[in-house]
Amino acid sequence: MSTSSSSSSTQGGELEAGPSSSRSRMRSSNDVWPEPFLEALAVHVAVDASRTIGRLAAAQALFNIFQVCSTWRAISRSDLLWQNLARSIWNVGELVLRASWREEYVYRHRTAAAFRSRRYEHATLQFVNDDGLICRRLALSDHHLAAGFSDGAVRLFHIPSRLHLSTFYPQYRDRLGRSSAVSGIILFHSRLVFATLDGDIHMAAFNAVSPLRRAHLGDVVKDGVLVDFAGCHRWWVGLYAGVPGRAFRIWNGETEELVSFGGRLTDPEAVMGWRMLTELTGIIGRIRVVSGDMAVACTRDRVVVLHLLNQGVLEEREEEFQRGIVVGAFDAYNDLALVPDAQGEATVRRVGGMEEVCRFTMREGVSFGCMNGGYGVTWGGGVIRVWDIERGQYLYSFRERIGECNALIADGRFVAACCDDATIHLWDFGAQ
Known part of the structure; x- marks a missing residue:
């Protein structure tokens, strides 16, 4: 074959094809x-x-x-x-x-x-915990970490300096048992929103002088126990257990107006919900707000998807899991949900239709889990492990062992965990 009839060649960064006339036509088409x-x-x-x-x-x-x-x-x-x-x-x-x-x-x-390649910096965030309080929730933003405890206090840390900035306490009122324990935190930009088991919701702008205020007064007798709380700047969503037919409450995060309530996801867990007021053991349910104005929630045997743009009408899509769900290891991020079952297998599902993306087998004893856009993080037996949720494969474990974990969270840059000794561990993958 002669060189003049060559099918293609590359020279000077431009794609050339065939004889000179063809090359001229390709360059001309690129230009226009x-x-x-x-x-x-x-x-x-x-x-x-x-x-x-x-x-x-x-x-x-x-x-x-x-x-x-x-x-x-x-x-x-x-x-x-x-x-x-x-x-x-x-x-x-x-x-x-x-x-x-x-x-x-x-x-x-x-x-x-x-x-993916386990390149991180590890640090610990220290604070005084003379009362032996249990950390129940963690939340991350670009520069801050918030930790919520069993007495209702939320401690705010500045991540770049690793310093404890301030502590927020819920407004006092007569409470039943452990009803002041933190059940969820929303942290974005300079705004902190957190809820307690009795249904109270507090908020503060932590870069301003404005004090913490109560945005919503809960009614534990009427609505049940607020077992989990999540959201974003646009939505707040609470998951309740204790009163039949009142599993969810949805607020407009900008106006703080209640827009919808109802649902029966946690009806079988009503007794467990009331018990949380006296003993903080077990995790009844999880709820997460994801992209596309949706929320996804789970209990030990069911997952429900909520569409939040329905003008006050609660629209649910439910799926049952016969193998059981490890609720503490359930999480959702963007449009994906990580659903670990009690048999040691986890599935990653796309929230909109709950179709399966991939699945992988976890190590036994996983009790906490979280995820970001591409990776799942689990804790079990003192070891934190990382999984590729795009391909469904185990990647590695963290070098640090942390003991008994009470809370675990991840975002695109950080992983944070809190242990029984009240030490907050922070792994930074973006220190470049």
Whole structure:
């Protein structure tokens, strides 16, 4: 075969095909393709790679796009392109960690790669705990960690300095048993919202002088025990046990208005709910707010998906799990839910239709778990293990053993856990 009939060759960063006339036509077509079309193509290729192979694969797909020619490489300078990629692949809605969307995307990619290869820095957050209080909930934001305890106090830490900033106590009123124990924390930007078992919801802006205030006064007799509480800037959702037909309460997080209540998910756990007021043992249920204005909740044998945009009408989709669910290891993030069963197997499901993404076998004795966009983290027998939830495989365990775990949480950069000795352990995968 002669060199003139060669099918393709690459020279000077441009894609060339066939004889010189074909090469000229290819270069000409590259020059006239509009940037919005090329940007949309790049986003489509990268998102497709992230969904079929994994989020880290999007970088290689983008590299291949940018190598086609100088015109295609020029779109790598578009901040709108990187904004769309960061939102589609890393679910980043606001630019908060870096100066540009490209830097934000690169940072998220490197942090996820550090998660996969066990590159982290470990630290402990210390505070005085003379009363032997139990940490019941943890919450993370970009720069802060909040820990909620069995006496109703929430301690706020500044992550970069590792310092304890302040402690928030719920407003006093006559309470029954342990009803002041923290049942959930929402932490975003400079706003702290937390709930207690009796249904009270408190909030504070911790970068301002404004004091902690009660946003909602609970009624434990009428509504039952608030066993879990979660949300975001737009929604607050409470999971209750104790009163039939009142499993959920949903508030507008911006106006603090109650928009919906009802549901029977926790009706079989009513007695267990009342017992939580005297003994903080066992975990009855979990609830998480995920993308797409949905919430997902579980008990030991059922998972329910709630659609939150229904003008006060509570719409549920329920699925039963015959093998039982390890409730303390259940979690959801973005549009995925991690559902570990009592037989040592975990499934990752897409929340909208609960279709299975992957499954993997866990080590025995897992009692706590959490997840971020690509990795699941579990605790059992003093060991914290990390799993790839895009491929369904075990990756590694943390080098540090922490003893008995009371609370565990992860986000895109950090993993935090609190133990019986009231030491809060923090693993930072983004210290680059």
